[in-house]
Amino acid sequence: MAGPFTSGAGAPVAGGPVAGGGHSSAGVVLTGPVQGGGRSGLGRFLTRLAGGRRLVVAVPYGWLLLFFLVPFLIVLKIALSSSQVGIPPFTPMFETSLDEGKTIVNLVWYNFTYLLSDNLYIIAYLNSLWIAAIATVLCLLLGYPMAYAIAKADPRWRAPLLMLVILPFWTSFLIRVYAWIGILRNEGVLNNLLMWTGLIDQPLHLLYTPGATYVGIVYNYLPFMILPLYATLEKMDNTLLEAAADLGCPPWKAFLRITLPLSVPGMLAGSLLVFIPATGEFVIPELLGGPDTLMIGRVLWAEFFNNRDWPVASAVAVALLLFLVVPIMLFQNVQGKQQGKA
Amino acid sequence: MATPQPSRTQQKQLEPWRNAGEKPYVRVEKVTKRFGDFTAVDDVSLSIYRGEFFSLLGGSGSGKTTLLRMLAGFEQPTEGKIFIDGVDMSDVPPYERPVNMMFQSYALFPHMSVESNIAFGLQQDRVPKAEIRDRVAEMLELVQLSPFAKRRPHQLSGGQRQRVALARALVKKPKLLLLDEPLGALDKKLREKTQFELVNIQEKVGITFVIVTHDQEEAMTMSSRIAVMNKGYIAQVGTPTEIYEYPNTRMVAEFIGSVNIFEGRVVESEPDHSLIRSDEAACDLYVSHPAHIGVGTACWVAVRPEKIAISKEPPLGGEPGRNQTAGVVKEIAYLGDVSIYDVDLDTGKRVRVTAPNLTRRTEMPITWEDRVYLSWRPFAGSVLTE
Incomplete structure (x- = not known):
C-alpha cells in the first residue's frame, strides 16, 4: 500500500552485500589448481553475475536520481538565487568578476524568509492543507462504502465494478475538470435539470465556489482512495467475522471492532494518495474554484508566470515539499518500524 | 501422559444414547444442504447428547464441515431442521446461538492481544469488567498461556495459537463447543499431547463437544461416539469400538484403520x-x-x-x-x-x-x-x- 512513498527506503542494502558475496565466491574458486593463471571461468561468471545484480538495482536508482533528485536540486538552486530581468530570470550561481578574475558563489536565503514575511504564502499553505484534508475526509466517507461494496460483491462482479472505478482515467484529467464546468455553470446541466423539474426558479451559483473545488478534487481523486481500500478489504479473512459472530457479536458491531481497525492501513494509504496531490493541486481550484479559493498551487503558478519571479516560486515549491513530504516520510518510517516490530 | 486411553470415568453415564428416556441436546432432523447442484449434506439425522465428545469423521468433501457450520449457524439447511436444547435454530443467527466454535484456521483477531481475543466474547455479553478479567485469567491458566497474555497472535507458535483459539471458545462456557479440525496444523507429538488435553478439559468443564476431523486415529482416541460421513450422508454412527470392530459397510471398514x-x-x-x-x-x-x-x-x-x-x-x-x-x-x-x-x-x-x-x-x-x-x-x- 505504502509503495509510492517507501519504495526507496528498503532497496539500498541489495547492492552491497550481494556484490560482496559474489566476489568472495570467486575468491574460493581461485584457490584451485590454476596457479597465477587468472580467474577461472566460474569465478568470472560469478563476478559478472554480481555486477549484473548491481546493474539491475542501479536502474531504479538512476531513474530517481535523474528525474527526481536532479530537478529538485535545480529548483533548490533557483530558490537560492536572486531574481533579475533577463533570460533566465535569475542570477547564476557562479559569477566570474571581470575585474579580479575571481569566482563568486551567489547563494541567498531571502526568498525563504520572504515567504514568512508575507501572510499570503502562509495562508495559502494552510488553506491548501485545509481543503486537501476536507477533500480527503470526503473521499474516505464516499470511498469506503464503495470499496466495501466491491469487496463484498460476488467475485464475478468485482472486476467489472473495479473497471468502472478506473474508467474515468481513460479520459484526460483536464477534460474531466472541464466537464464539471459544463455541469456546474449557471446554464449548465445541473441547473437546467433543477429548473426543468421546478425545484428552483433561478439558477444556483455553483461554479467558482469552494464547493465546486471540493467536487472537483473528490471526483478526480476518489479512485485513489477506493483502490487501496479495496485491496485491504478484499484480502481480509472472512472467518474473522464468522468468529466474531460466533462469539456473540452482531454484524454491525463486528464491522466496527474487526473490519474497521483491520482496514486502517488501506485508509491511511488511500488518504495519503489523495491528500498529497490535493494539497498541491492547481488545475481544479483554477478552473472550478472562485478567485477567493487560495491554494498554494495557484500561488506558485502566479509567481512563475504572472510575476515571473522564479526564485520565489522555487522557494514555494521547495517549502511545499519540505513541509508536506518530509513529515509524511517520517510518519511512514515510524509506521513501518512499528509494523516490523509487531 | 502414561495412560494409553484418556480415562473416561463413569463410563456408563457417558453413554446416554443407550438410555431411551434421555433427551438429545442436539437434534439434526433430515438435514440436506445443497450448493447449486452440489449436495454437500444429504438427508442427515443425528442425536447428540449432553456431555458427549462427538466426532464427525470423513474425508474431504464428505460434508462434515458443512454440517458443523450449520450447527454454528453460518450456513442454513436447504431442507430439514436443527434443534439445540429443544429450540429450533432455523431463524437464530450465529451470534445468538448457545454455541461456540473453534475454527480450523483459529481465526484469531490479529489486531488484538491474546487477552483481548479471549475477552471478546465476554464483552459482547456485557459481563462486568472485573469478572471478564478473572475469567480471562482463569482461561489463560487452563491453557497454560498466562505469560503470553499481552502478545499478539502472530507472535505465538502454532500450538499456542491453537490454545488461544480454544480458550476464546471456552471462556463463554457454551453448552456446545464445535471444533473444526482443531489439531490439523500441529505436528504429531503436539497433536497427541493436545488430544489428551482436550479430553481432560472437556471432562473438567463438562460441555458437549462436536469435533470435525479427517484423522481416524484422532477420532478414535477422543470420541465418545463417531459419525462416519461419506459423500454427504452418514455411513455409521457408533462408539469407536463399534465402528472399528463392527463396521457396517466396506467403506467404513476401509476408512477406519x-x-x-x-x-x-x-x-x-x-x-x-x-x-x-x-x-x-x-x-x-x-x-x-x-x-x-x-x-x-x-x-x-x-x-x-x-x-x-x-x-x-x-x-x-x-x-x-x-x-x-x-x-x-x-x-x-x-x-x-x-x-x-x-x-x-x-x-x-x-x-x-x-x-x-x-x-x-x-x-x-x-x-x-x-x-x-x-x-x-x-x-x-x-x-x-x-
Missing part, C-alpha cells in the same frame, strides 16, 4: 454363526455372528490385520480349510513395536498381517519369500453386505 476384505458367498447363516465360502481367501470363513442375509448371497468378510496370526508352521487346532490359509511373504515393514507383513495368497489376493514383536531379535524369524500360514479366530471377522 486397515483391513483385509474377502469376497464370498453365504453358505450357512445361523443365529450364532455364519459360514462364508471365499475363493479369494482360498478357505471358508467362519464368523461368530449371523450374516443377516440369505444363503447363497454375495457378501464380504472384513478381518483386521492384527487379528490374523502368522506362522511358518501350520497352526495347531482349528479346522483345516476354515479361517486358515497360506501364502508367501512379499513385503515386511518393521515398525519397532509391530511388524507389518504383506502376504500373497495362492489365489493372488494380498493380505496384510500385523504381528507384535514380542521378543528382541536382530534376525527376523519370518523373512521375504517365506511360505507362511495365516489363521484367525471366529470372532475376528465381520460380515459386510455392502
Whole structure:
C-alpha cells in the first residue's frame, strides 16, 4: 500500500552485500589448481553475475536520481538565487568578476524568509492543507462504502465494478475538470435539470465556489482512495467475522471492532494518495474554484508566470515539499518500524 | 501422559444414547444442504447428547464441515431442521446461538492481544469488567498461556495459537463447543499431547463437544461416539469400538484403520454363526455372528490385520480349510513395536498381517519369500453386505 512513498527506503542494502558475496565466491574458486593463471571461468561468471545484480538495482536508482533528485536540486538552486530581468530570470550561481578574475558563489536565503514575511504564502499553505484534508475526509466517507461494496460483491462482479472505478482515467484529467464546468455553470446541466423539474426558479451559483473545488478534487481523486481500500478489504479473512459472530457479536458491531481497525492501513494509504496531490493541486481550484479559493498551487503558478519571479516560486515549491513530504516520510518510517516490530 | 486411553470415568453415564428416556441436546432432523447442484449434506439425522465428545469423521468433501457450520449457524439447511436444547435454530443467527466454535484456521483477531481475543466474547455479553478479567485469567491458566497474555497472535507458535483459539471458545462456557479440525496444523507429538488435553478439559468443564476431523486415529482416541460421513450422508454412527470392530459397510471398514476384505458367498447363516465360502481367501470363513442375509448371497468378510496370526508352521487346532490359509511373504515393514507383513495368497489376493514383536531379535524369524500360514479366530471377522 505504502509503495509510492517507501519504495526507496528498503532497496539500498541489495547492492552491497550481494556484490560482496559474489566476489568472495570467486575468491574460493581461485584457490584451485590454476596457479597465477587468472580467474577461472566460474569465478568470472560469478563476478559478472554480481555486477549484473548491481546493474539491475542501479536502474531504479538512476531513474530517481535523474528525474527526481536532479530537478529538485535545480529548483533548490533557483530558490537560492536572486531574481533579475533577463533570460533566465535569475542570477547564476557562479559569477566570474571581470575585474579580479575571481569566482563568486551567489547563494541567498531571502526568498525563504520572504515567504514568512508575507501572510499570503502562509495562508495559502494552510488553506491548501485545509481543503486537501476536507477533500480527503470526503473521499474516505464516499470511498469506503464503495470499496466495501466491491469487496463484498460476488467475485464475478468485482472486476467489472473495479473497471468502472478506473474508467474515468481513460479520459484526460483536464477534460474531466472541464466537464464539471459544463455541469456546474449557471446554464449548465445541473441547473437546467433543477429548473426543468421546478425545484428552483433561478439558477444556483455553483461554479467558482469552494464547493465546486471540493467536487472537483473528490471526483478526480476518489479512485485513489477506493483502490487501496479495496485491496485491504478484499484480502481480509472472512472467518474473522464468522468468529466474531460466533462469539456473540452482531454484524454491525463486528464491522466496527474487526473490519474497521483491520482496514486502517488501506485508509491511511488511500488518504495519503489523495491528500498529497490535493494539497498541491492547481488545475481544479483554477478552473472550478472562485478567485477567493487560495491554494498554494495557484500561488506558485502566479509567481512563475504572472510575476515571473522564479526564485520565489522555487522557494514555494521547495517549502511545499519540505513541509508536506518530509513529515509524511517520517510518519511512514515510524509506521513501518512499528509494523516490523509487531 | 502414561495412560494409553484418556480415562473416561463413569463410563456408563457417558453413554446416554443407550438410555431411551434421555433427551438429545442436539437434534439434526433430515438435514440436506445443497450448493447449486452440489449436495454437500444429504438427508442427515443425528442425536447428540449432553456431555458427549462427538466426532464427525470423513474425508474431504464428505460434508462434515458443512454440517458443523450449520450447527454454528453460518450456513442454513436447504431442507430439514436443527434443534439445540429443544429450540429450533432455523431463524437464530450465529451470534445468538448457545454455541461456540473453534475454527480450523483459529481465526484469531490479529489486531488484538491474546487477552483481548479471549475477552471478546465476554464483552459482547456485557459481563462486568472485573469478572471478564478473572475469567480471562482463569482461561489463560487452563491453557497454560498466562505469560503470553499481552502478545499478539502472530507472535505465538502454532500450538499456542491453537490454545488461544480454544480458550476464546471456552471462556463463554457454551453448552456446545464445535471444533473444526482443531489439531490439523500441529505436528504429531503436539497433536497427541493436545488430544489428551482436550479430553481432560472437556471432562473438567463438562460441555458437549462436536469435533470435525479427517484423522481416524484422532477420532478414535477422543470420541465418545463417531459419525462416519461419506459423500454427504452418514455411513455409521457408533462408539469407536463399534465402528472399528463392527463396521457396517466396506467403506467404513476401509476408512477406519486397515483391513483385509474377502469376497464370498453365504453358505450357512445361523443365529450364532455364519459360514462364508471365499475363493479369494482360498478357505471358508467362519464368523461368530449371523450374516443377516440369505444363503447363497454375495457378501464380504472384513478381518483386521492384527487379528490374523502368522506362522511358518501350520497352526495347531482349528479346522483345516476354515479361517486358515497360506501364502508367501512379499513385503515386511518393521515398525519397532509391530511388524507389518504383506502376504500373497495362492489365489493372488494380498493380505496384510500385523504381528507384535514380542521378543528382541536382530534376525527376523519370518523373512521375504517365506511360505507362511495365516489363521484367525471366529470372532475376528465381520460380515459386510455392502
